[in-house]
Amino acid sequence: MPLTPSSPARRRTSAALLASAVSVCLVAASAPAVPLGVGDRLFPHLGNPGYDVASYDLSFTYPGTNSEPLRAVTTIDAWVTADLDRINLDFAHGKVDSVEVDGDPARFRTAGEDLVITPEDAVSDDTWMRITVRHTSDPVPAEGREGGWVRTGDGLAMANQADAAHLVFPCNDHPSDKAMFTIRVTAPDGHTAVANGLPAGVERAGGKTTWTYRTRHPMATELTQVSIGRSTVLHRTGPHGLPVRDVVPTRYREALEPWLEKTPAQIAWMENKVGRYPFETYGVLAADASTGFELETQTLSLFERELFTEPVYPAWYVESIMVHELAHQWFGDSVTPRTWSDLWLNEGHATWYEALYAEEEAGKPMRDRMKLAYGASDRWRRAGGPPAAPKAPEPGHKTDIFRPNVYDGAALVLYALRQEIGGPAFERLQRAWVNRHQDGTAGTQDFVRLAAEISGRDLDDFFQGWLYGEKTPPMPGHPDWKPEDPGKPGKPAKPVAAAVSGRGGAR
Structure with missing residues (x-):
């Protein structure tokens, strides 16, 4: 049985999203296996139609080195939303040893980046199914691909976005x-494994230890995190008794502590802005790796260790990036984008609270940052598309969707909205957004409708220009703000995350 059944309302929402793709899934067993998708505009082959996953059970056995594949078992419990002769899963970097559907062996093959499973008997609409895949999980990067396992100085972490x-x-x-x-996660003694959620048991036998973790809230696959290494887990308490645990390379424990002790106060700051922290725990994973970004993996945000330990970055910047990833726990993790074109809702809000924290705690005026962003906005739109209609990434560069137009460009939309409807209505909107859609998915039109409801105004024309226009509309309350001439070369006004660090910054 699945860990938690999917609600009828959630099944209806998923079914509506997948409806356009379901028909291609109902294929005869003799037809060629093909990769499928849910029709995402930016990632057309991601996801699969015909079912709604309720739970994943992942087991990894780490061999003690980050250059050899891990043995793994993935068990998926899902609600079937269409009669299926075949079941497609996304899987592209490991060897599959066997597949079972409802306990019976099933045939399988690959097609593109899909694992295509043919069960002995078709699975019927409106039933539960369990898929068990025994496979390897390879930490060596796939050629021409970004993300997945991140090899650290003492083990592994994940960056799946x-x-x-x-x-x-x-x-x-x-x-x-x-x-x-x-x-x-099973690993040789001397290693520590930590994953999303809370601990659910530790077993030691034969020189190995197995750690089990469970989430108490649903999670998108791109937010999965597993840390394996010679690590120390530091414990402290956040607001309302929230357990806060940080995972750090043991040899850097002392150097990292002054930064990590700031987290409880940062959580309290965010709660004061948008309401109660939405998950069962939080913490920082300081990975001994150079990734070029930080990442909001659910309940355990991934950071490069050197962000904290290298004397390159001003303290106010480091703290604001910590708040950026923390803000994502509300915006992106708890309220998850329905499609990747809705990414601006994640990054725009995280950038907003990053900038607001820098203003309130370090005296860095948001108005100045937004004026710079306004000057660059037309150029960002031309290069990457408007905030809610970003250009598709180039093949082999899927992370190119993380452009300035969805960071400071999207935060600029929020600044304009606050100027348009006023600060009190804007703050009510932020709280209502994370409360109404907690643990769910939501898209741009949901935000547009809620903004109209909260403000009592028709904002369709406002959002059409700010979210989809090729040119940046005039800024309410700032008629003197002018966009740069995109035809003239000039110093780019990058998001602070990129401008200060020279890296990719926060995601």
Whole structure:
């Protein structure tokens, strides 16, 4: 049985999203296997139609080195939403040893980046199914692919955004299909494993230890996190008794502590802005790796260790990036984008609270940052598309969707909205957004409708220009603000995350 059954309302939402793709899934067993998708505009082959995952049970056995494949078992419990002769999973970087559907062996083959499963008997609409895949999970990067396992100085971590969870385990790799997770990791003694959620048991035998973690809230596959290494887990308490645990390379424990002790106060700051922290725990994973970004993996955000330990970055910047990833726990993790074109809702809000924190705690005026962003906005739109209609990434560069137009460009939309409807209505909107859609998925039109409801105004024309226009509209309240001439060369006004660090910054 699945860990938690999917509600009828959630099944209806998923079914509506997948309806356009379901028909191609109902194929005869003799037809060629083909990769499928849910029709995402930016990632057309991500996700799969015909089912709604309720839970994942992931088991990894780490061999003690980050250059050899892990043995793994992935068990998926899902609600079937169409009669299926075949079941497609996203999986592209490991060897499959066997597949079972409801306990019976099933045939399988690959097609593109899909694992295509043919059960002995078709599975029927409106029933539960369990898929068990025994496979390997390869930490050596796939040629021409970004993401998946991150090899650290003492083990492994994960960075699955946007389309790389299926480089680690078979899944329905689209944020519209959130599920509960149980994660088990077995590693040689001397290593420590930590994953999303809370501990659910530790077993030691034969020189190895198995750690089990479970989530208490549904999670998108791109937010999965597993840390394996010679690590220390630090414990502290956040607001309302929230357990806060950080995972750090043991030899850097002392150097990292002054930064990590700031987290409880940062959580309290965010709660004051938008309401109660939405999950069962939080913490920082300081990975000994150079990734070029930080990442909001659910309940355990991934950071480069050097962000904290290298004397390159101003303290206010480091703290604001910590808040960026923390803000994502509300915006992106708890309220997850329905499609990847809705990414601006994640990154725009995280950038907003990053900038607001820098203003309130370090005296860095948001108005100045937004004026710079306004000057660059036309250029960002031309290069990457408007915030809610970003250009598709180039083949082999899937993370190119993380452009300035969805960071400071999207935060600029929020600044304009606050100017348009006023601060009190804007703050009510932020709280209502995370409360109404907690643990769910939501898209741009949901935000547009809620903004109209909260403000009591028709905002369709406002949002049409700010979210979809090729040119940046005039800024309410600032008629003097002018966009740069995109035809003239000039110093780019990058998001702070990129401008200060020279890296990719926060995601």
